[in-house]
Amino acid sequence: xxHSESRELSALDLYDELDxxxxxxxxxxxxxxxxxxxxxxxLRSGLGAAxxxxxxxGPPPAEWLAELRAGMRAMARPRARLRxxxxxxxxxxxxxxxxxxxxxxxxxxxxxxxxxxxxxxxLPPKAAARGSLAQLGVLLGR
Amino acid sequence: xxxxxSGFEQLVAEHHAGVLRxxxxxxxxxxxxxxxxxxxxxxxxxxxxxxxxPEQVGAWLRRVAVHAAIDLARRxxxxxxxxxxxxxxxxxxxxxxxxxxxxxxxLRATLDDAVRRLPEGQRTIFLLxxxxxxxxxxxxxxxxxxxxxxxxxxARACLKLQSRLVAFRPADERP
Numbered sequence: 001x002x003h004s005e006s007r008e009l010s011a012l013d014l015y016d017e018l019d020x021x022x023x024x025x026x027x028x029x030x031x032x033x034x035x036x037x038x039x040x041x042x043l044r045s046g047l048g049a050a051x052x053x054x055x056x057x058g059p060p061p062a063e064w065l066a067e068l069r070a071g072m073r074a075m076a077r078p079r080a081r082l083r084x085x086x087x088x089x090x091x092x093x094x095x096x097x098x099x100x101x102x103x104x105x106x107x108x109x110x111x112x113x114x115x116x117x118x119x120x121x122x123l124p125p126k127a128a129a130r131g132s133l134a135q136l137g138v139l140l141g142r
Numbered sequence: 143x144x145x146x147x148s149g150f151e152q153l154v155a156e157h158h159a160g161v162l163r164x165x166x167x168x169x170x171x172x173x174x175x176x177x178x179x180x181x182x183x184x185x186x187x188x189x190x191x192x193x194x195x196p197e198q199v200g201a202w203l204r205r206v207a208v209h210a211a212i213d214l215a216r217r218x219x220x221x222x223x224x225x226x227x228x229x230x231x232x233x234x235x236x237x238x239x240x241x242x243x244x245x246x247x248x249l250r251a252t253l254d255d256a257v258r259r260l261p262e263g264q265r266t267i268f269l270l271x272x273x274x275x276x277x278x279x280x281x282x283x284x285x286x287x288x289x290x291x292x293x294x295x296x297a298r299a300c301l302k303l304q305s306r307l308v309a310f311r312p313a314d315e316r317p
Contacts, residue, residue, distance in 0.1 A: 011300035012293065015271060017278050046307040047300055049246065050253040052273050057159035064176055068154065071184045072147065076191060 001029040003036055010040040014048050150190055153199060154183050160200070161207045167273035168211035168266060170254075174218070178211040185210070201283060204276070208284040212266065249307070256306035264299040271296055 009026040012018050018026065030037050060068075161182050166175030185206050189195055196202035257265055270281045278296060282289040 007301055008294070008297035011297045011304070014300070015278075015296075017271075017293065017296070042308065043300075043304055046249075047253070047304045050249045050307065052250070055159075055163060057162060059155055060158045064180065065151075065154075068180050068183055069147075071180065072150075072187050075184065075188060 001025055003033070006030065006033065006036040007039055007043075010036070010043055011047070013040075014043055146190070150187060153186070157200060157203050158183075161203050164204060164207040164270065164274045164276070165211040165214075167269045168208070169215050170269075174214055175211070178207065178214045181210045181214070182207040201280075204280060205284045205286075208266075208270065252307060253303060256303045259306075260299055260302060264295050264302075267292055267296050268299040268303070 006026060006029045009018060009022055010030075013023070013026060030040065158179070162175055162179045165178035165182070166172065169175045169178060182203060186195070186199070186203065257268060260268060266285070267281055270276045270284070271278060276284070278293050279289050281296075282292040285292065
């Protein structure tokens with residue numbers, strides 16, 4: 001094993017990140033290498049001594065939790081609005097569909113004007129407008 | 143709110159400390175760490191609203207916390223010094239249990255300075271292992287990198303930092 005590899009393994013050993021095979025190889029190297037043993041000792045008193053203090057976190061602070069809840073509500077609101085909007089759109093679409101179905105089939109509608117009966121056939125919008133003019137002509141006695 | 147808010151808050155209580163520790167280790171700042179932790183839980187809540195919580199919530203939270211903290215760190219102005227010195231408006235919970243000696247604090251300050259000089263990838267890996275206490279395998283999973291790569295980069299970061307700590311002398315031992 002090269003010294004450079006031994007030093008990398010010593011660093012990993014400091015954090016208990018060696019697998020059994022790596023540990024075995026490191027120990028074999030250290031047994032015969034005073035330089036790497038000295039390096040491992042310096043590592044323990046250097047980086048090993050600079051471990052962070054154990055942070056003892058308690059439950060989430062009230063202020064932080066209040067902000068989180070506000071964020072959660074803000075996220076839930078657009079979804080509720082979206083659901084309402086989708087429901088309204090679905091209702092509108094259903095209305096348009098029903099109206100279209102009713103309007104699409106040619107059928108007779110009867111209207112009674114000043115005692116005389118006449119029939120107006122349901123037509124597309126432009127034709128219906130012409131029909132209205134014709135109807136107006138009838139009303140005007142043409 | 144639709145999804146089970148009280149059940150969600152139990153999850154928050156359970157994972158808050160771990161998520162905050164990860165975020166603070168990367169951001170080195172109480173306020174920013176708390177912001178990134180909140181962002182992490184809000185992303186989980188968005189999933190809950192969509193009707194799907196991840197199967198392994200702990201691992202999912204670690205991954206999201208790491209990336210939320212990295213994103214937030216990158217959005218900080220370059221001139222903004224990372225700041226243990228900043229006044230802490232956010233109370234992250236009880237103060238650290240251990241009160242270190244002056245020497246240990248000095249050593250950690252020297253280490254902090256050296257950590258700042260590491261390349262970003264090595265710095266993130268080192269902080270997640272050293273500060274947040276994640277295992278190499280967890281760091282690899284969170285970053286989406288092979289464990290062998292994380293292991294190598296972590297070891298190299300340690301050696302760089304050790305070389306800078308060699309020059310460290312506590313104030314009371316300086317000539």
